[in-house]
Amino acid sequence: MSPKSIRVCLSPALLPFYDLSDTIAVVIDIFRATSSMCYGLANGANAIIPVEELAECLSYRSNGHLLAAERDGKVVEGFDFGNSPFSYTKDKVEGKTIVLTTTNGTRAIQRCIGAEAVVIGSFLNISALTDWLKNQSRHILLVCAGWKNHFNLEDTVFSGALVHRLKTTDIELDDAAYAAESLYLEAQGNLSTYLSKASHSKRMQHLQIAQDVAFCLLEDQVSVIPILKGHELVPLTLPHLL
Template structure:
């Protein structure tokens, strides 16, 4: 087998240039979709169905599912909630299936079809995720959801944090992985201060949801790893850990 390869896709617009065969794709949307997915499944959600468009989400209406939609950082009117982690508490989601569409994260998930596996990463589950990825024989592609196909600082920094945990003998990194790791090493001393400069941080402050930023930057709050199976996200190996 060729050496294990770790690559970083800094924008979903670049995904067509990557070979997904034999690869685990890790979708990253730190502010806030991937964080909320990890938190919601850790809090007992039965499944999360990621869809790209609002109409796709509405097609599940009257089927007993919770419908969640976010656009431009805000909850879309007429839906149960958006992608704030504070909407994914045990009281709200336990035993429920959520259909979710977001500006960036759910679209990135759909674009990863064809990968050996698609999993979800956040700071909330970074150790569990990194440990699992280390044990996989497949190549790893860290897919940053970004913002409307533009590079985002927070997703790139997280990708670099995972690279930093996985790097070792026999591991090949592409240039984007090395750049992301360098960015993380600059940020790691004070993630909150570093990511306060991010465009989406400013966008969220404007929407008065700064508390979501702090929540999404917590390290190792859950050990749940969301994995895509038959179009829905469930817990890897059925492992559900109660979130604090």
């Protein structure tokens, strides 16, 4: 086996160029899908089913699940809610299964199928995720959901934060990992101010949901690590070594 590596995929459009074998894929959509996934499972949701299309999400309505849909930062009409973390509180999701489709995050998850494992990362669970990844022997691929296949700042900065926490002299980094870490080191002194210039942060401010941005930048609010089992995201049971 080659030395353990950490690679950063800066857009889901680049995923076809990565070998997912012997690899843990960490899907990252900081504003807001993966933050809400972590928060929802921490608040007692049974599972979250990520799907790509609105029609597929609607097909679950007869199952009694909560249906959540977001497009371009807005809740889609006819669904229970979108991907704001404030929709994933204990009183709303405990004991429920949520079917979720979003502009970027759920699509990135689907494109990672084939990896040894697919887990979910956010600032909300960064320390728990870091500790778990440190104990894994597989390669790590940090997958930025981006915005409609374009690079985005917040997912890349979070990838850099993980690289900074995980790197050792025995781990190989690719160029994107070095670049992501450099962005994080520039941002870490004032993450909120730095990411306020991100296009999606501005988009959310325009939609008057700036409080979501602030919440999604809080570190270590939960210890849950969502992992894809079949077609569902469920809490990872520790220890879980790969």
